[in-house]
Amino acid sequence: MVQARGAWLLAGLLGRGHAGNPIMLPSLGIADPHAHVWPADPDTVFVYATHDCSPSGRGNCTASRGLGFRMDDWPKQIGVVSGPTARGPFSDPIGKALVPEGLVPSYSRDPCVFREGDDYYLIWGTFSYYVAKLDGSLAALAEAPRPVVIRNQEHRDDKPFVHRANGLYYLSWGCFYAVSNSSVYGPYDYVGSFIDAATLENTSFASGGGTADRHGSFFAFHNQTYFACNDRSHGGGSGYRNTIVNYVHYAANGSIAPLRIDEVGVGAFDVAASPRVEAENYFSASGAAAKRETAAGFAVDVGPGAALAYNAVRNVPPGATLRLVGAGDAVFEVAADGAEIGTCGVGAPCGPLPAGDVAVLAVAAVRGAGTLDALEII
Ligand SMILES: *[C@@H]1O[C@H](CO)[C@@H](O)[C@H](O)[C@H]1NC(C)=O
Ligand SMILES: *[C@@H]1O[C@H](CO)[C@@H](O)[C@H](O)[C@H]1NC(C)=O
Ligand SMILES: *[C@@H]1O[C@H](CO)[C@@H](O)[C@H](O)[C@H]1NC(C)=O
Ligand SMILES: *[C@@H]1O[C@H](CO)[C@@H](O)[C@H](O)[C@H]1NC(C)=O
Numbered sequence: 001m002v003q004a005r006g007a008w009l010l011a012g013l014l015g016r017g018h019a020g021n022p023i024m025l026p027s028l029g030i031a032d033p034h035a036h037v038w039p040a041d042p043d044t045v046f047v048y049a050t051h052d053c054s055p056s057g058r059g060n061c062t063a064s065r066g067l068g069f070r071m072d073d074w075p076k077q078i079g080v081v082s083g084p085t086a087r088g089p090f091s092d093p094i095g096k097a098l099v100p101e102g103l104v105p106s107y108s109r110d111p112c113v114f115r116e117g118d119d120y121y122l123i124w125g126t127f128s129y130y131v132a133k134l135d136g137s138l139a140a141l142a143e144a145p146r147p148v149v150i151r152n153q154e155h156r157d158d159k160p161f162v163h164r165a166n167g168l169y170y171l172s173w174g175c176f177y178a179v180s181n182s183s184v185y186g187p188y189d190y191v192g193s194f195i196d197a198a199t200l201e202n203t204s205f206a207s208g209g210g211t212a213d214r215h216g217s218f219f220a221f222h223n224q225t226y227f228a229c230n231d232r233s234h235g236g237g238s239g240y241r242n243t244i245v246n247y248v249h250y251a252a253n254g255s256i257a258p259l260r261i262d263e264v265g266v267g268a269f270d271v272a273a274s275p276r277v278e279a280e281n282y283f284s285a286s287g288a289a290a291k292r293e294t295a296a297g298f299a300v301d302v303g304p305g306a307a308l309a310y311n312a313v314r315n316v317p318p319g320a321t322l323r324l325v326g327a328g329d330a331v332f333e334v335a336a337d338g339a340e341i342g343t344c345g346v347g348a349p350c351g352p353l354p355a356g357d358v359a360v361l362a363v364a365a366v367r368g369a370g371t372l373d374a375l376e377i378i
């Protein structure tokens with residue numbers, strides 16, 4: 001495991017109750033989040049982040065440095081820590097910088113580690129990015145850093161992050177991104193931003209900086225993809241940032257659909273705010289279930305054995321029924337908190353659902369096949 005920069009962690013943000021957006025802690029900002037699911041603990045998301053300590057100044061971090069790394073305002077080198085568990089305790093195995101100042105002509109901060117098979121790569125840099133394979137110890141570079149080429153790049157920011165999906169390599173810096181179909185080394189072709197700042201107008205996120213400073217990371221959890229990033233709208237400005245977590249959906253051409261950013265956040269639904277639960281915003285999916293772009297947005301293709309779960313469905317009105325919106329002849333067994341609601345095809349009312357809050361709404365395809373667009377709770 002490699003974590004660079006001073007870091008602390010927050011366990012179980014998802015799946016243990018509801019956090020909502022932004023994720024806030026009393027008197028601590030959560031910034032530059034690296035969210036990660038460790039294979040040994042697939043039901044927990046760990047967030048490794050730096051923190052802004054005070055609305056009065058980002059540098060006011062005297063009280064609570066996590067791991068003994070100095071957290072200067074503008075770090076210029078990258079360290080490494082290791083620990084026996086995801087929660088630490090962490091220590092520095094090499095006693096020096098992994099990437100010392102001056103190794104590349106860029107400030108060496110905001111690293112990410114990309115894993116492909118048994119190979120691990122470090123990607124880092126500020127405005128211009130570098131990549132180098134790590135050696136087997138994960139505590140040394142195995143090769144000289146190579147500059148990352150981004151063709152037709154627009155917008156620059158810190159915090160490069162690489163993830164793979166749909167056979168493509170995605171390099172993001174904040175909410176801007178480029179893709180490569182060749183390798184982690186690139187070259188990458190610039191695509192755009194996956195935050196549409198105009199959609200934040202008139203919301204509580206309007207002052208969040210639009211596309212600026214969205215330093216963050218992608219992660220997969222229960223076969224759903226998420227992006228966790230900075231947000232400045234609720235904590236007191238650019239010096240006191242919080243984190244938001246959003247669903248990620250890939251269009252058929254590989255582009256990332258603009259994120260939906262709202263207070264409900266992920267892993268939860270508020271029926272009082274919207275009776276429609278988008279099928280693709282599931283908390284977990286298994287079996288023959290596949291998210292895909294449709295003419296109307298996104299949906300989930302299902303076949304026998306597909307199982308979807310929607311967690312924390314709140315404010316279900318008394319006597320409400322569920323209507324599965326979609327197409328095809330799939331027949332679903334629906335259960336609320338383990339109690340069977342009914343066996344339903346698309347279109348027909350199913351229920352009633354228990355009133356109030358449903359912790360887990362489970363929809364399992366038992367026969368047939370089809371496409372699920374949404375769950376309407378009316
Ligand atoms: C730093 O934060 C502490 C605690 O919130 C506060 O009392 C102090 O005034 C802050 N100092 C500066 C220089 O902002
Ligand atoms: C890979 O991407 C390049 C452009 O970046 C494109 O010309 C080429 O056709 C792509 N190859 C494949 C196999 O998709
Ligand atoms: C925000 O509100 C203004 C004034 O009502 C309206 O003109 C604008 O279209 C709204 N923007 C969005 C994105 O809904
Ligand atoms: C890719 O698909 C998305 C969503 O359908 C669309 O908005 C975008 O313009 C497409 N990009 C290209 C390069 O065709």
Ligand SMILES: *[C@@H]1O[C@H](CO)[C@@H](O)[C@H](O)[C@H]1NC(C)=O
Nearest residue numbers: 221222223284285286287288
């Ligand atoms: C993810 O999907 C795979 C393939 O259907 C399944 O084996 C696995 O159990 C799923 N994981 C979760 C957490 O649902």
